[in-house]
Amino acid sequence: MRYRGGKMGISAVPGSGKTWTLSLLAAEIVSSGKLAEDQEVLVVTLVNSAVDHFYQRVSSFLGERDLIPYLGFRVRTLHSLAHDIVRQRPSLVGLDDNFQIVDEREANAILLEAAQSWLRSHPDELDVYLDAGLNEASLNRVRRDDLPPLVRDIALSFMRYAKDQRLTPERLRQRLDALPMRLPLAEMGFEIYQDYQRALAYRGAVDFDDLIRLALQALETDAAYLERLRYQWPFILEDEAQDSSRLQEEILQLLVGKDGNWVRVGDSNQAIYETFTTADPRFLRNFMLREDVTPRELPNSGRSTLSIIALANELVKWTQEAHPVEAVRDALQAPPYIEPTPPDDPQPNPDDNPDQIHLVRRRFTPAEEIQVVADSLQGWLPNHPDCTVAVLTPRNQRGFELVDELRRRNLPYEDGLLRSSTSTRLSAGVISDVFAYLADPNSPRKLAQVYRAWRREESKNGISRKKVERVMELLRKIERLEDYLWPTPERDWLAELEAAGVDEQILSSLEEFRRLMRRWQNAALLPVDQMALALAQDLFNEPVELALAHKLAALLRQASQMHPSWRLPEMSEELDVIARNERRFIGFSRDDTGFDPERYKGVVVVSTMHRAKGLEWDRVYLMSVNDYDFPSAQEGDTYFAEKWFLRDHLNLEAETLAQLKAALELDEYRWYEEGRASQDARLDYARERLRLLYVGITRARRELVITWNTGRDGDRRPALPLVVLQDLWEVLKNKSEQA
């Protein structure tokens, strides 16, 4: 807090209060009077969910100082910052005023189309990479089912890298043409890249990666604009700097300028986004070594018990000193090691309880592991209603499998972190149900679903749920829906029910429902966004839901502009993917804008380890810690990225990137060599997985359970670091017991 200006790099350990410290620092600067009326402190963080968190924190500090809470600072993710920069001057980078941003799903769809069209025009091109042992049937299956998504994924990382290097398709073409020999994978990447960019340009759209590239371009091309932004943001505070990419660093460096003020806080041991992006913890490490940067450490953490701290530190130490693969030893860095808080600290570490550390040695099949963890939770939950607990898995799918089991056992759970928050999905699902019915207005079954969606509050409690079910049953049995919704004097279903002596409450509910349905049927003629809003006004009361409906309406509007031929079924599907969790959609509920584990006491939070970053629970389960999800570059390890149908354990994504890098390489002795990139990718992956395990362990406050399973084919072993920790833990535990 003694920071007054200049550049500072802070290495912080998990639980050391980075966010709190940065927020306080921001508030200090705002209230110090250093800023002119039109200046702001710019806080840059990694994910959307952290933005709101920062806002609340800084605002409350400002409120305590009698200042207007939202003034004088701005919190942005890199993407929203890039959007701010481009939005102000779109024509600087060749964009029209109403340019659109395609989200991941839309981008993926365009890319898949480009990949498929490439495969169609080059049907045999990839055959040289396929395993020669594949029989005709497998070969056909691979070509049909496996290659398109693989080529799409390869193209995605190819484009990411090209954009990170700020290579337009045009410039890339020039590089490729200048090469002494043809690089087939790079050619493939280029063609899809070109196709994809054309498709975006035609729609007047950019993707998230473009946004960042274009922001940097805008800053570089117009010095006066850059100067103005420098004036506007004289202080830049950056959180999670270990996940910074090259372009992020360049953008911020430009905004800071030579003598500007820049505080970067991060923990390179928690850099776990490398595999998906162009982020690299080396950027932060190198920054800390710069002459003009003051390095600082935040080593104290009051989050976990001493035992958990010891485990995490041991993992770092072993990695650095004893990892069998020397090249991987730089994966985790120390100092700083995690140190407990000093005795008089307001945030003391929880009391130690070594008995609640379980590094389970037993081998389980994947199904058994689910059962064991669910059993354990079933026993633990009733005794700990005021504690928080999370189960963290390496992949989404594994999380969903556990959720299924928890649901089966009627155990309370929250899976919002796996994808969109539960309430967001519910709201999207409600509108989607109505859309689905309106697309098929003669379906009694879909009408009944709409009824349930409309009466969703009552469906939560037992007695009224029965009533809702009763009405649904009645609705499902209607033969001719028009007799109910638009009756004639001769045929009126509701009147018949009345005559049959059906309960009056049910009748009046059906009558009200009919009134609504008639209105909604008429709304079907409206443009899709207005239709969604019209429905929302009848369906939702909560401000959060209504705000979400507005946002969904905007999404549908964009979809209808991109796909003019879409009608209700496609729109309903679009909403359904949000409801079904296949598309992460940032809504407005508290879980979307900042997940707070404390709101889920006595409830099992299921999340991936990635999404759990920054969060903490009293008890944490880490599942699937085997040598498939956590390989260590050892003989016999297998890798997700090395597809079974490819020859020689090639990681085609890595090979394609290597060809791209070779095309950009000026040194002719560093030419592309097949297979080398696949080997390097194993090392990178092993490093990242060590950090992921470290992140997982440091989520736990008091209790930690780690399990592993034998995988689909039953031949997986426990991850090497888990075995090492188990051994170390026995020693540590024995020592402490003896002591």
Add this chain to the structure above:
Amino acid sequence: MQLTESQQAVLGLPLNASVFLEGPAGSGKTTAAVAQLMQWLEQGTPGETILLLVPQRTLAAPYESALRSPQAVAGGLVQALTVGGLAQRMVDLFWPLAAAQAGFAHPHDPPTFLTLETAQYYMAHCLRPLLDDGLFDSVSITRNRLYSQLLDNLNKAAVVGFPISEIGQRLKSAWVGEPGQLRVYDDVQTAVDLFRRFCLEHNFLDFSLQIEVFYRYLWPLKACRSHLFSTYRRLIYDNVEEDTPIAHDLIREWLPQFDSALLIYDWDGGYRRFLGADPESGYTLKELCESSIQIETSLVAAPQMQSLTRRLSKSLSARRVQVEEDEQNNSLAFEAVEFDLHHFFPQMLDWVCERIEHLVHGEGCPAGEIVVLAPFLSDALRFSLMERLATLNIPTRSHRPSRSLREEPAVQCLLTLAMLAHPEWGFLPTKFDVAYAFMQAFEGMDLVRAQLLAEIVYRRKDGWPVLSSFEAIRPEVQERITFLIGERYERLRRWLAQSAERNDELDHFFSRLFGEVLSQPGFGFHTSLDAGRAAAGLVESARKFRWVVSSMFESDGAALGKEYLLMVQDGLIAAQYLPAWETPAREAVLLAPAYTFLMSNQPVEVQFWLDIGSRAWSERLSQPLTHPYVLSRAWPPGRPWTDMDEQAYEEESLYRIVVGLLRRCRRKIYLGLSEYNEQGYEQRGRLLTVFQRALQSVQTSERRSG
């Protein structure tokens, strides 16, 4: 009407004088000019000898309503014209005198005037092959916007008065961005040259050619001048500041010929700059007038409103200078503002509607005295507000220029029926479109039955859409759909089949479909005024398309109709705006974009400003292919457009818009504030900051005094 002293002064001027009347908005200038017009008519001046010139037709509204009033003297028709309208008339009239000289390939054939949509159509026609070859590859822009920005460039060249061959070079020389992007402006030049050659080859005149031919080739001719000079003897030219340099040039040369002239200039106007308006060049007309009058007092704003205007204009015009604090002024100023901070956008809308209800039903404020303004009025926003206010029994009307014809459900219905009537065109509407068309076509048709009917009678056969007859349906299903509807369906189906034989032009088809079927009793458009209006809009669009395009199309009307529908699908046409569709009574709350409200030039009692965090209040519309400032007359060729210019522009335009709105408000401004905007983003536009700072200073001074 009771006029003020300064307004009286205008009327008191000698009959044969030219007068320059200037002042801020709300000072009663137009009222004085209307009185002048009426006085001329009362004194026996024939209406058709008075030229009422305005930069945009909406600005003539106060004159037109006075002329329509019962008190108006009958005496010939006073017509409001824009310079564009005048140009078109003159070109039409004197075509043979200019056609060859202007370079048209067939000077002996009549000219064809292009509307904006037909111009876009032909622009698309010219560019299609080049676009496929990579022209404009480096810009991300939809086709629609691409064409309209290219046409904008041509229009700018015409209204500013430079040759179109300079467009690319002018844009290039102002560019400070990445050099690679310069290629775009070469592409722009290629495109506009190509389009111009195409127009000259086919006797087509887009707006730019109409202006150019008139001003460069006709206006210098004696015949044309003597026609104009003898036709018009008196001039009223309102909102001079909103007109283009060419318009000002024209009036500069013409002014001495009028017996009397009244030019009206609004000090802080210039809202149409992006359309080429040039207030500075307009102001130079002042020195040519024999006398000038200034009116400064606002007749509109209450004292607290005026105080607020002063307070805000101060902080808007001196951004980085600390605003002096005048506490009394502050608290008075903020009596004219009411605001409430909300978390979410819909909550803010609820608050707005609740305040409006209180104003209308509680305080007796006429609904017509309330406007709800936003920098942009999205469909969703418009819809949400209208729905909410409708449930409170408050009538609304909306001016939203970008509402497109093809989004009207009634238009959709007509388009679908046109596809069904012309199966040979190969359009295959979805069964949803057919069901929705049925729903609208027949009175009393609901979605359940419409879908049922569509499922049964609508088939695709050999790639053609086919409607089968009602009689062929099983009786029990006939009964479900009802025989009444079955009968109407049969009538429609037979009519569609017959029309296929008649082979009408598409506009005739629409017009007859509406007149002979849909507007008849038992059919859906019978009682719907809105549907009727939308149908009329579509007929007009299709007709203009035919007039212009048929000369190019060798084949019969059918193919032309197909072309029209294709263009609609591409969003190229019928994306045009519905003609002004005000509810006849002005007794309704107006929902409008701020700019549109300013251009209607009608003060009101109360204004609601929504979305004030949006940057759009101050930002220039970003157009990668054109640039209203760089292409303006005042811009020195070769000077780069820098970020400083952008900033200066934003400051100026925010100042103009805020002051313009405040001067058109009598009593109170309500600010709708929400942390998140419609799309869920948190916003930090300059207008919001200006208000926040002002409010913080009020808070501080209240704390100090309290």
